[in-house]
Amino acid sequence: MSDNESQSADDQVTTSADKDQGPGLLPALTALVAIGGMLMLITFAGMAWWIFSNQSKLALPALRDGFIPQVEQSRLSPEQKTPIIEHLDAVVEDLASDQLESWQVTGVMQRLQRLPILQWGHLQVLKRFIEDHPNDFPEDAALQIDRVFSGISDGQITGIDASTMLLPVIVTGQNLNDADLIDPLQTAKVSEVVTSARQIADRVKVPDAAGPITPIDVLVRRQIETGRSQGGL
Secondary structure (H helix, E strand, O other): OOHHHHHHHHHHHHHHHHHHOOOOOHHHHHHHHHHHHHHHHHHHHHHHHHHHHOHHHHHHHHHHHHHHHHHHOOOOOHHHHHHHHHHHHHHHHHHHOOOOOHHHHHHHHHHHHHOOHHHHHHHHHHHHHHHHOHHHOOOOHHHHHHHHHHHHHOOOOOHHHHHHHHHHHEOOOOOOOOOOEOOOOOHHHHHHHHHHHHHHHHHOOOOOOOOOOOOHHHHHHHHHHHHHHHOOO
16 A cells, blocks of 8 residues: 555544544533523522512611611701601611512612702701802802702702712712711812802703702602602602
């Protein structure tokens, strides 16, 4: 047998052996990836179901041990704090006695989170500061804060908007949700808030002459009632 014939025979044997190896590991790996994806999907679905079905257990300490103490220590006036805490205490009682469905709990918590309750107190302090230093601010500076209050009353300005607006006068390094104002307040920093307030009010088209301002405790009550009856946003 010639060298060429021998090489050809070897090639045929090799090719035949390669064919005998079958499809290899690729199908098995593909199957493993698919199974892994299904397991992850099942896990995430299970976690979502657990969170949804345990809304009351999660919301209860968040309100009772977290948010209500923050309201008590906030810059809101005593006349505002008392009814707000009463409304929140009523929610806590219903949570503790399983009187709320999961969708109601979700609705109440989402709406309370969206409403700038603590920030309302900060804005009141800034408005008083502006009114006490009229020569340091534009004539319509206090009006811009009122426009924000009006926008909150209408549901156009949210907690995120208010927190962003207050950044120049918030103590650095604190959580925006419970951070306090810098002390003492600085005119330049408050002026930055006024500028931001004007921009945000303009963005959501709050009239230059601020409309009716609903008391914050009334807004809290309304949002709780709406969350109970309509659920989430």
